[in-house]
Amino acid sequence: METQESDIETKLTFKDLGINDELCAACDRMGWKEPTAIQKEAIPIALKDRDVIGLAETGSGKTGAFGLPVLQALIAHPQRLFALVITPTRELAFQIKEQFEALGKAIGVSCCVIIGGLDMTAQALELAKRPHIIVATPGRLVDHLEKTKGFNLKALKYLIMDEADRILNMDFEEEIDKILKVLPRERRTMLFSATMTSKVNKLQRAHLRDATRVEVSTKYQTVSKLQQNMLFIPCKHKHMYLTYILNEIGNQTVIIFCATQLTTLRTALMLRNLGFSAIPLYGKMNQNKRLGALNKFKSRERSILLATDVASRGLDIPRVDYVINFDVPLHSKDYIHRVGRTARAGLSGISITFVSQYEVEVYQRIEQLLNMKLDVYPTVQEEVLVLQERVAEAERFAKLEMSRIDEKTGQKSKRKFNNSNRGDDTEESLGVRKRLKKKGGNFKK
Known part of the structure; x- marks a missing residue:
């Protein structure tokens, strides 16, 4: 297997990498002035019709690294059901679809998203139209391969697995195996991952042919403009x-990461009671609400997003x-991904990590990973304590509101829990399904 290092400092354009004029113009419209490190390494190899395994941190431009070669190949050899992108989360699936549509707008690319949480019949109708690109989470794609009449991927030319380490860490190995068995052997495969785990390495050895490995970040690090x-x-x-x-900090945009869905919702309700424009985002929200929350935050209609991982x-x-x-x-590497939501694209940003008496050991592992001690964020304790009464009242409000929500949705949630299936690609539901399977339960119906 070949390995290439990313020490290229030369100013290259997308045209220099071999991208055609039509797609170069699309990059320009999207504000992509020059290729990122992973794009410089991966695009020329993919354009030579080779399998690629790309290792790069989150936010490094991986979608462009696989999207541009796929679209250029599609222009050269037009056909329906041309490429499949497998991704671990629903939000990421929609984001990849948006980027494919923006890059391929001038050439009329059709793209559809196949994820859990949305109506299967509507998705089956979209698949019947035979789009050029399918972006899917593994569980729901398997559902369609097994249940949607007439749908198959026998003519597929490209398979891309994005965030492969996370797909496999979420126990989608069984679904990935089922998908790979129905794909044609004569295809190009691109596998992108933040880390080369043993599971990713096993997948690469089994399903990539004569792949070139490109790596632009060999260690976990944060950007220099992040405080x-x-x-x-x-x-x-x-x-x-x-x-x-x-x-x-006033009216600035903030993402607050919480460990659980319960903490996320309760803290959002507490902040709303204090007058902040906070909105929650977590796995078990229905898909329309999840997209709505994300769009409101992106458009700055809400300045504070509370979210799980x-x-x-x-x-x-x-x-x-x-x-x-x-x-x-809990996992030190997740810290890198969380704080990577700020200080992107050359901008500066600030991260603050709360460490309680119960979290010292976990926090110390993060410092070891970063090989640095974090600065203490300046606060004035007297001014903090002045807020005690107001915050306690807002916490009481949040607790009451949570009780009302529980009463209102209790039976509905119970039914959803009992009827959960593979199409619901949340980490929480995955855990439930694995436990059910071990006990011999049937969650297909």
């Missing part, structure tokens, strides 16, 4: 310090001023 801070505070005071910081990787939000880790991520 990273931490705050060591008692767990019970987290909401007070969060309120204090949001008051201090469903928003930590891959999402391209043009400008995020602050990232606050309300809870320290």
Whole structure:
């Protein structure tokens, strides 16, 4: 296997890489002035009709690295059901579709998204139109391959697996195997991943032929324009310090990462009661609400997005001023992905990580990964404590509102839980399905 290092400092254009004029114009319309490091490495190889395995951190321009070669090949050899992109999350699927449509607008590219949480019949109708590009999460794609009459991928020319490490970490191996078995052997495959895990390596050896490996980041690192801070505070005071910081930074865009869906929703309700324009985003929200939350934040209709790690990787939000880790991520590498939501595309950004008495050990592992000590974010304790009464009242409001939501949706949630199937590609539902399977339960029906 060939390996190429990314030490190229030369100013290259997309045309220099071999991209045709039509697609170069599309890049220009999208504001892509010059190729990113992974694009410089991967595009020329893909244009030579070779399999590619690309290792690059989140936010490095991987969609362009596979999207441009696929579209150029489509222009040269037009056909329906030309390429399949497999991705781990619904939000990332929609984002990839948007970029394909923007790049291929002038050539009339048709693209559809196949994900859990949306109506299968409507999706089957879209597939019947035979789009050029399908962007899918693994579970729902398998559902269509097994149940949608007349749908197959026997003529497919390109397979792309984006965020492959995360796909496999979410236990989609069985679904990936089923998909690979029905694809033609004569195809090009591109596999992109932030890390080369043992599972990714096994997949590469089994299903890529004479692949060229390109790597633009061999270690976990954050960008230089990101100011990273931490705050060591008692767990019970987290909401007070969060309120204090949001008051201090004013009307700037903030993503607040929480460990659980419960914390995400409760904190969002608490902040709303205090007058902040906060909106939650987590796995079990229905798909329209998830997209609505993301679009409101992107358009700055809401300045604060509270999210679980469903928003930590891959999402391209043009400008995020602050990232606050309300809870320290259990996996150190997730910290890199979270704070990577800010300081993108050469802009500066600030991250603040709250560390409670229960999270010290997990936080220390992050410092070891980064090989640095984070600065302490400046606060004035007296000013924080002044907020105690107001925050306590807002917490009571949030608790009551959560109780009302539970009463209102309890039976509905119970039915959804009992009827969960592979099409619901959330990490939470995956855990439920795996446990059911081990006990011999049938979750297909």
